[in-house]
Amino acid sequence: MPNWDRTIPDDDRKCGYRLERTPPDGTFTAIVTCHELIGCYTHYWGGRTMPCERPDCPACNANSPTRWHAFVSCWNPSTHDHVLFQCTAKAAVAFEEYQSSHGTLLGCHFRAHRPKRRRNAQVVIDCRPADLTKLRLPAAPNIMQAMAVIWQIPRAALVADEAVRGAPLVKALSDRMAQAFDNPADGNGRCKPPEVHT
Numbered sequence: 001m002p003n004w005d006r007t008i009p010d011d012d013r014k015c016g017y018r019l020e021r022t023p024p025d026g027t028f029t030a031i032v033t034c035h036e037l038i039g040c041y042t043h044y045w046g047g048r049t050m051p052c053e054r055p056d057c058p059a060c061n062a063n064s065p066t067r068w069h070a071f072v073s074c075w076n077p078s079t080h081d082h083v084l085f086q087c088t089a090k091a092a093v094a095f096e097e098y099q100s101s102h103g104t105l106l107g108c109h110f111r112a113h114r115p116k117r118r119r120n121a122q123v124v125i126d127c128r129p130a131d132l133t134k135l136r137l138p139a140a141p142n143i144m145q146a147m148a149v150i151w152q153i154p155r156a157a158l159v160a161d162e163a164v165r166g167a168p169l170v171k172a173l174s175d176r177m178a179q180a181f182d183n184p185a186d187g188n189g190r191c192k193p194p195e196v197h198t
């Protein structure tokens with residue numbers, strides 16, 4: 001006899017989240033599902049975005065510049081997409097101000113756009129509170145774990161309690177992110193392995 005269930009088992013829920021950025025010509029609008037933003041320094045190095053691994057970072061050692069990026073999880077009430085949103089430190093100030101005046105980022109209905117309408121032009125974020133009496137937001141993912149999946153950080157490079165359950169194993173024996181070539185840059189598709197100079 002089948003054992004029917006109206007709740008999806010935790011193990012079978014999706015573990016991957018798409019990473020969204022502000023489009024060059026258009027807007028990105030969603031409601032934040034996490035309480036606070038989280039960020040880290042990244043490099044665009046070897047044809048892809050990777051987190052900075054200071055103090056022992058191959059990209060830093062090669063004088064690659066770093067940029068700090070903020071990440072929040074957010075939900076689009078029209079499409080029901082639950083994704084991660086990435087922006088620069090400058091753009092994220094709007095989130096920080098909202099967070100300090102409302103005590104949380106949860107329920108922040110934001111609209112991100114680039115007034116100059118160019119790729120990589122400065123992002124401006126407008127925030128207002130969503131009417132949470134009419135919405136039930138999904139629970140926020142663990143952003144660090146979700147980013148580890150997006151960056152395809154080899155499991156060996158994660159400390160044990162941050163290990164990503166269900167994350168695909170990277171086909172590399174190395175424990176260095178820099179050498180994990182199967183790591184798409186901001187979701188722009190797969191890239192070639194970095195060139196090895198001998």
Ligand SMILES: [Zn+2]
Binds near residue numbers: 053057058060
């Ligand atoms: Zn670095």
